[in-house]
Amino acid sequence: MGAFVLPALLGLAAIAVLALNVSRDITRLNSASSDNIQWNLSQTEVEFLQFNLELSQAQLEQSPDFRSLRRRFDVFFSRIRTLQQASIYSELRQVPEFAANLATVDAYLKAVVPDIDSETSALQEALPILKAQSEAIRPDVRSLSVSGLNYFAEESDFRRNALSGTLKQLAVAIAVLVAALTVLACYLAVLNTQNVRRRTQAIEASERMNIVTGTSLDAVIVADTQGRIMDFNAAAEQIFGFSAKDALGCDLGGLIVPEHLRSAHQAGMARLRETGEKRVVGRGRVKLEAVRASGEVFPVELAIQSAQTREGDIYIAFLRDISSQVQAEAELVLARDRAMAGEKAKTDFLATMSHEIRTPLNGLLGNLTLLEDTRLSARQSRYIRNMQTSGKLLMSHISDVLDITKFDAGKLHLRRVDMNISDVLKDIVDSLSGAAAGNGSTLEWGWTGAPLNWVHADQDRIQHILMNVVGNAVKFTKNGRISITAQSTAAAEGKRTLCISVQDTGPGIDPDLLPHIFDDFATGDSSYDREVGGTGLGLGIAQRFAKSMGGDITVESTPGEGSVFDVSFPVQPIAPPEQQGTAPDAQADGKRANILLVEDNEINRYVAREMLTAQGHFVTEAHNGQQAVEIAADTAFDLILMDISMPVMDGRSATRAIRAGNGASARAPIVAVTANAMAEEQEAFLKDGMNDVLTKPLTRDGLLQLIADQSSPVPPALPEPARAAQWSQQRIELEETVGAETLQPLLDRFAAEMEDFLKVLENGQDLAANETATQAHRIAGSAATFGLPELRSALIRLEKAALSQDRQAANDALNPLRDAWVATRPVLNPT
Template sequence: MLGLAFLVGLSTFAISVLTIDVARDIKQLNSADSDNIQWSLTQAEVEFLEFERDAILASQSDTPDYSLMRREFDIFYSRLDTLSQSGIYADLRREAVFGSSLSTLRGFLDETIPFIDGPDDKLQAELPQIIKRAEELRPIARTLSNSGLTYFASLSDQRRRSLLMTLSELAVAIGLLTLALVTLSLLLNALNKRNRRNMVTARNSQDRTETIINTSLDAVIVTDLSGKVLDYNDAAETIFGYPRDFALGKELGELIVPEKFRDAHTAGMERMRRSGERRVVGQGRVQLEGMRADGSSFPVELALQSASTAEGEIFVAFLRDISARIAADEELIKARDKALESEKAKTNFLATMSHEIRTPLNGLLGTLTLLQDTKLSAKQSTYVSNMEKSGRLLMNHIADVLDITTYDAGKLEARLGPVNLSTLLEDIVSSQSSAAMANGSTLEWGWIGNPVEWIETDKRKIQHILVNLVGNAIKFTHDGRISIESEVSEDASGQKTAHLRVSDSGSGIAPDMLDHIFEDFVTGDASYNRDVGGTGLGLGIVKRFVEALGGRVQVESSVGTGTQFSVSFPTRIVNRTIRTTADEGKQQSARALDILLVEDNEINQFVAQEMLQKAGHEVTTADNGEIGVELAHAHCFDLIFMDISMPVMDGREATRTIRAGNGASHAAPIVALTANVLPQEHEAFLLDGMNDLVTKPLSADALAQITNKWGTVAPVKTKPASNNLISGDHFTEMRDMIGPEQHKKLFQRVSGELKDFVAAHTTPAEDALPELAKAAHKIAGGAAAIGALDVADRLRYIETAAKSGELPTVTGEISALPEVWSRTMNEFNARNT
């Protein structure tokens, strides 16, 4: 029907246009007969010939009268001017032949005008040439006339053909219009019948829709643009408490919107009516508050849509009472928060218990170490050795629990670095061989395929994984064989994968235990009379460590035959790490140090003091951080050991106070004594100004390494040499300890502080030297902490010069810092590639 209506309209429009065209063409044909267009063209040639004739007669007369010739010339000139200027001949002038002829004749007229308008004697003298030129142009005049006549004759024929075509099209359009009108009348009759059927169908559909709405569990409320309620289903009566008859015609805001939101609702309706802005309509489900008939508020979920009707725009609101769901969500949130608080409490408890257990355990193990150095009988030595083994085992269990907590908190990160896999496996076999031999078993290792010595991985985690797997294999294998196999494979994309397999010929694992073997506190034998011990945490930690490396661990076992654990993780082959001799020299250059020991635990203080004094060092003790700060301010110590958790003032605050002051030991190396082994805590210690840390329980070897490492650090007396930008071993140790990302952040932080320092003190004043010295000291501590030795030494040199008032030296050294730091960063970037 729409198509036919369009056709009727199009035909009507076409007939109107064609009628206008016919009228225009007829008018043009009629006007063409009355115009003098063709006459003017022929008359132009006649006027030219008459001019030529009068010129010839004048030349033949003894008493010539030039007035007649001049009159004919003017008439011909006027005729040509009409042909050149009149709009009637505009299209004709664009014809090549006519335009060329007209131009030629115009040129003749322009050449002749000076003589025609001049004196008779000059005209008489030029007359022969004018006649000759006119004779030559006579064909041009004829061509001008004929081309014009031909053009207008052709144009008349074209107009007659156009009129005939227009009349034909008009006849076709009238025919189409007649056909369309007949067809349309037939179609309208058919559509009328269909509409009557559709009305019946629509009425039935409306009845079904009303039934669905009235049986819906959601409230359905229909309003007009002013907010008046037009429809209101049964669910709305149940939810809001208003009967349908009462609700119809009421304003929606007054009916179900709580009073505190009513102004906002009214403003929103007004805004929508005024500007058409809609913030809720068509936006899906939104949560709001509704009001019942008794005035109580409750949460509802609203979906609002609009529709256009014959009476205007209407809005359909679907509302659901979500009170029960909100209550359930609140209970769920409370349960979640309670679980998070419980998890946090567990983590805090483990961290606290770790410290509390490690502190007395440190005293126990340290005292046992001191006791072993005394004269003991064979039985006493056995007792002491057994006690130490039990203490070390307890310490390992504590470390396992902390590793699990760290992993579950998402903070167990891989600290990648170059590792000699062969050396690592040799060390593990060497350390575990005696335990295997005690069970009558052999322990061996080897490569599958070509050996790959140096790979990138986390040495500590790999070592922990293998020690747990090998330890398990030894415990469950008697008079058998245990082997470690290593392999590095490469896939099609070039990705390297390291494979480690620990196989044994032991008792094997029952099939029903294989799915649970990596769960915490699961052991192969849970009975009280089991042959082997253990907490059941080892394999759980293995799985966590392997996943932290981005790998996976699998197990295959057969009861009575043996077990094989397979570990695979991504890696890459790296160049061999060559150990510099700088660190070796440190080990040989230790000297007796003047040490401040800040430790609140009497036993730990006693053990550490005894170990340090036994190594030949002079030790001053302090029971808390406040006393330590006072001693450090009054006396210049070579090295300060600082416990972290202490009363009055903890170790971190004490360190910050020492570094911020200008005491005698403000530049001394400070080493943290801590039972907290979490990496993020280690980073915090370094940011506080500490240079290193020792994890409890303390051992003589660990203390000796620290004293050897920092015992060579002496006060800067002369300008340092620029040949030791970054300490290689310190760089590696620091990166392994806090991770590559945190290590990089430390460098970036020092870089920012150094740039600010240089910018602030480019041209220092003499009275600003004390503050400059403090700033240089602070940044020197951070630079030393990250291993940037050259920059640290230069900053200490600047500090010393500033304290001595040597302004030119300070200015020169500060100007050199950017170049030194640039080379330091280049070396840092090279070490991280």
């Protein structure tokens, strides 16, 4: 509307200004004033002619009337003075022509005045001269009059034209104003139509809103600033149990707010009335509690908005009964907690079972290794090799389960090295050729296109994948053929994609099983009398490994004809390494390593020291991390074996301190020696600055291999974790290492420590104290060294309960510890 009012006001102002101009111009064109001025100009010439005529008559008469002559001259003189002095002729006097004529006439008058005013006789004599002068000045008088008249004529034309232009402008302005008023009238008509329509829409919207609020599943309650209820919809009646008739006019807080929230509600309403502060209004949905007519308190979801009306502010509350939602959320949280607890239990179970299974299994494999060094017959050697094969297969199954857990947890790390693909394929074919021949099948391999031998990739994962895929093909193919074909294709960023196809002529895979072939525990034949064995984990793990490397495994199969497995993954081609001679191991070189052994358990220190010194190495002992930091600062060691849990300073803190300092062993390889073999803990050790992890119990081969791996002139810069060391250590190996005469006193001392520990616990020592956790950890390390898994597990359970200060869990762990010790005690001294 303002867009029309302002131009209309401006138009009216313009018309008013133009009207004033017209009035002024008309006034200027006043005919009487104009005619008088022009008459004066014309009369000047008339007066001059009459004066000139009087001169002519005076010359003809004997007795001229000089009085009349002088009067005519005075009149003419007066006319000229008026033209020279009157203000109405001021603009005219600015005209050059008029000014020049006026000056000439003025000079004539000044020259004639003495003669006119002289005596009669003198005037009589001067008449001829006056007549001559009069005739001479006559054209100038004429020009004076004409130029004046021309000026006023032109001025009149100009004023008439100006008036005409002003009138035209006035007409245009009026036309524009009329047009604007017409448009404004049309606009007002449109606005009126819109207002009518909007009013109709508002009425309809109000009716729809009443329908919506009336049928809404959420309660809608409208109240004023005093908290009095102004509207109470049907859903509010159903939720709260009050009828709208009873609720209208009642206080909102007294009706639906529980007693424990009522004071806060009243304080909020008072604050809203006094200061206008809104803490809930317009803040979105909040969760509160409300009360029903029955007195039941229940959870609601509340949102409040405000609106202004002629009667004042009103507040609209939208409430939703969320009792079922809260219950569902509680059940969901409970289910989540149970799932997380189940996942943790699964992880703990896998960790514990891997520890417990590896302990006797590694002991078995270790004894088989020792047995190989004795004099055996050919049949016995074959039996030992068969047992070693079975043991390694079982160890592989355990590793498979742990690998699945690590992959699903996103903690499966790749270890890329420079490798020869052809050598890997050749080794796999060589290792499985015997099994293939046993089934009457042939196993062959080759390249399609140019070979890609040397690449940078994860050799362990690739070998594991191919062993599973090729192994399955060999296992299921009878009297057939297995072909392995390798091919490389170009990929992005200078990489290549390696595709390895394994094709067999076996029985094929059932179409119903094919979509699930990579699922865990999926086997081609799950019956009890199946001809081939397997856990059904191999292909699932192979698929996980392939995906972790950025590749994939696909399969095509035709029942009765065979299957084709295609394995593809990206690799980085590298140049073949230069041929080098075989580096002798540390022992063959006669190199003796200077080793710092950090261990708080005296028995463990003794066993490790004997294993190392028996091989000619030099060992320095530290009883805790603080001693290790001080010794490492002064002495350069080739290797530091660091226990993790120790008094004064633990192994992780000691490692960080050694790495942070500038001591002699700041860059020496540090290897964690611990009974904790979980990947998460090992990764934390490496982040602290350790180079590797060696798990308890220590084995002679494990220690020697570790020294060989770490005996390089320049310590490696924090490599990724190597393979976990072997767990078990059987008594026969300890006897060979420390001697039978020395071993038994150690076992007796360990037994005495265990007996004393149990007596202290039974005599009232706080099971949830840190001292209990420290003693349990120390003795658990000795139990691991002696290969006592059940006792070690019971001690670790007590240690964890004590560290968490869970007295109930500690009490529950005490009886299993007693039982484990009762079962273990006779083993330590069989005599």
